Amino acid sequence: MSTHAPAPPDVSRAAVAAVDLVKVYGSGDTAVRALDGVTVGFDRARFTAIMGPSGSGKSTLMHCLAGLDTATSGRVLLGGAELTGRSDRTLTRVRRERVGFVFQSFNLLPQLTAAQNITLPLDLAGRTPDRDLLAHLVGVLGLADRLGHRPSELSGGQQQRVALARALVSRPEVVFADEPTGNLDSHSGAEVLSFLRDSVRDLGQTIVMVTHDPVAAAYADRAVLLADGRIAGDIDGPDRGSVTEALHALAARA
């Protein structure tokens, strides 16, 4: 049996990676170390779930990886390029042009139609949508007869499918999904997760999803487990069946 520590991830080749990432909220007695030296890489064209108990740092890690928040120390690399230390303006451009987001609460603009919501990030960036990809996404997501509707005229599942089309239509380097099924019934949730999994297979999309739900994580290729702001496990490929067990063990320790 080898006694060597596992090899560090090849973060320079990853779609997105963190190196020794630390995030401290507040200061003095009330300081919270939400991330405590996280090094992890997320491979291209794979679907990875970030799991862990409440307060373990999942959202903080995702926000730092996506340029929504800045870390206290450590590095974030997107497509091998440093995100650390970039200006707010650059981070805004990165978020608009290089990553896609899917949130628990859909985050659609209420005054825009589904079609306008889908193309909004591209419109803001002055880019023209890839018509073939747009038609593919609208078809696969079953939105063809809903494109003229506003979010208030759509079900939760339909709203999240609009958000998925919006996230993928720009061919982002990474789609970040934060509890994307948290507000959905189990049927709509399964549709969303199947779509995410299929988009990895059919479009080569890279997906990083935060979830506390082992059922959702079972759709992913890999599950990274966080506890107390540290990587507490990394379950890949054939071992995925043990995600539930590992999460329960973590929850018992927390």
Ligand SMILES: Nc1ncnc2c1ncn2[C@@H]1O[C@H](COP(=O)(O)OP(=O)(O)OP(=O)(O)O)[C@@H](O)[C@H]1O
């Ligand atoms: N803006 C903030 N100010 C102070 N502390 C924060 C802030 N955001 C998060 N924290 C703290 O950082 C730690 C990690 O929070 P985070 O939201 O990343 O965890 P999580 O695993 O995503 O939790 P949950 O599953 O409940 O959403 C927690 O202790 C939390 O209270």
